[in-house]
Amino acid sequence: MNNMTIRRSGSPRNLSALFVGPFPPPYGGIATHIAGLTTYLGDGGSPSRVLTFTAGEERQETIQERVHGSRERVRPGFWMVAELPRVIRVAPWLLRLFASYPRPRRFVSMFLRSLRVVRAMRRNGINTVSIYGTDEGDIIPLVRLLHPRARILYTIFAAPYMRPGHYQRFRSFYRKMLTEADCVLASSDYCAGAARQLAEEVGVDVVYYGVDTERFQPGVEPALRSRNPALADKLLILLLARMEPEMGFSVGLEIARQVNGARDDTVFVFAGARGSLTQEMEEEARASEGRIRCVVDVPAAELPFYYASADIILAPTADRWACMGLSIKEALASGRPVVASQIGGIPEAVRDGVEGFLVPADESGTLDASRFAAAISTLCGDAGLREAMGRRARARAEEVFSIERTHERVHRLLVGAD
Numbered sequence: 001m002n003n004m005t006i007r008r009s010g011s012p013r014n015l016s017a018l019f020v021g022p023f024p025p026p027y028g029g030i031a032t033h034i035a036g037l038t039t040y041l042g043d044g045g046s047p048s049r050v051l052t053f054t055a056g057e058e059r060q061e062t063i064q065e066r067v068h069g070s071r072e073r074v075r076p077g078f079w080m081v082a083e084l085p086r087v088i089r090v091a092p093w094l095l096r097l098f099a100s101y102p103r104p105r106r107f108v109s110m111f112l113r114s115l116r117v118v119r120a121m122r123r124n125g126i127n128t129v130s131i132y133g134t135d136e137g138d139i140i141p142l143v144r145l146l147h148p149r150a151r152i153l154y155t156i157f158a159a160p161y162m163r164p165g166h167y168q169r170f171r172s173f174y175r176k177m178l179t180e181a182d183c184v185l186a187s188s189d190y191c192a193g194a195a196r197q198l199a200e201e202v203g204v205d206v207v208y209y210g211v212d213t214e215r216f217q218p219g220v221e222p223a224l225r226s227r228n229p230a231l232a233d234k235l236l237i238l239l240l241a242r243m244e245p246e247m248g249f250s251v252g253l254e255i256a257r258q259v260n261g262a263r264d265d266t267v268f269v270f271a272g273a274r275g276s277l278t279q280e281m282e283e284e285a286r287a288s289e290g291r292i293r294c295v296v297d298v299p300a301a302e303l304p305f306y307y308a309s310a311d312i313i314l315a316p317t318a319d320r321w322a323c324m325g326l327s328i329k330e331a332l333a334s335g336r337p338v339v340a341s342q343i344g345g346i347p348e349a350v351r352d353g354v355e356g357f358l359v360p361a362d363e364s365g366t367l368d369a370s371r372f373a374a375a376i377s378t379l380c381g382d383a384g385l386r387e388a389m390g391r392r393a394r395a396r397a398e399e400v401f402s403i404e405r406t407h408e409r410v411h412r413l414l415v416g417a418d
Helices: 029-043 079-088 092-098 104-123 136-146 162-168 173-182 189-198 223-227 248-264 278-286 300-309 326-333 371-382 383-400 403-414
Strands: 018-020 047-052 057-065 069-074 128-132 151-156 183-188 204-206 235-240 266-272 292-296 313-314 338-341 356-359
Touching: 018 029, 018 104, 029 047, 029 069, 029 092, 029 162, 029 326, 029 403, 047 104, 047 173, 057 235, 057 248, 069 162, 079 104, 092 104, 092 278, 104 128, 104 136, 136 151, 136 173, 151 173, 162 338, 173 189, 189 204, 189 300, 223 300, 235 248, 248 266, 248 278, 248 292, 248 313, 248 371, 266 403, 278 292, 313 371, 326 383, 326 403, 338 371, 356 371, 371 383
Parallel strands: 018 047, 018 128, 047 069, 128 151, 151 183, 183 204, 235 266, 235 313, 266 292, 313 338, 338 356
Antiparallel strands: 057 069
């Protein structure tokens, strides 16, 4: 399972849960979190299931012996016949919900997804469901109606910041969505604020998504350097993410041009999942005479080698609504200083001047490549500062972002112990 090592101080018992969210990994913090958590529960004797709604092909996946994942399309079918008695019993309340969210086509999708969730829970003897994603959460009032005794956990992200007009227009519905959940979670205090905007009275448990601090750690072999002798005496700056503008690849190229233009000892490595900017990144790399390298679809098993080979991690995230970012925490665990955008929940992970440097966006949300270049140049010129920030980065990962801490806390919330 992506070479993920899971360790526990205690084994979860007598809990079977359904997780509704993106799956499987390797790319994406939510999918990686769900994979690690379900493995943790399964290894402790608590089998779980994962349900992902998709517009593409349906398929069943077995991740390990006690963790099963399925991808299902949202569409009606003969499977609904068995659900009719339950639907008829709650029909008046369904109509009231429909009236509070007057978008018929969207409501039909919500209804079908909620039926799928309740059906999966009943068929597998599951009473606990954990739902990830602000859009997926719209099924919560329907799930509550169809399965009143279910324990529902809901993790909110940043969509209310991104579409404030929509969420304010249907605020009464989204407030009901939050209040019907038994527990509301967020992966950063920044994203917890999105829930508070919709329902001030709802308590939000902030649970940082952790990383495996044994898999990502300073002692990992710097294999990227050993495989490429030309990198042996270079300062390597790594940006690892999905190759999309919101992940900072556009501004990353300009940062690389500025730093490489001022120094002759730096190499930028742009790596990660294929995206809309992949072709541009590859073309820039071919023209750079080795100063810029592009590696597409890095295998998950090799990610620790990339962090271990880097001197500095670059994270110029352009998404102002980022809850935090998985790669930033992997970099901290690897003992590497981080130069990142001062937006969203990122300052909860990296403290400016402590584990790295944070670069704010201007009033329009635009990132200044020259400010990133200056921060990187400062680190390039001071090996002692890089080492000190790297030590503090590792200590912060161990203290705040360990995967054990995350899994144990979520397990307690799943069983209602917190």
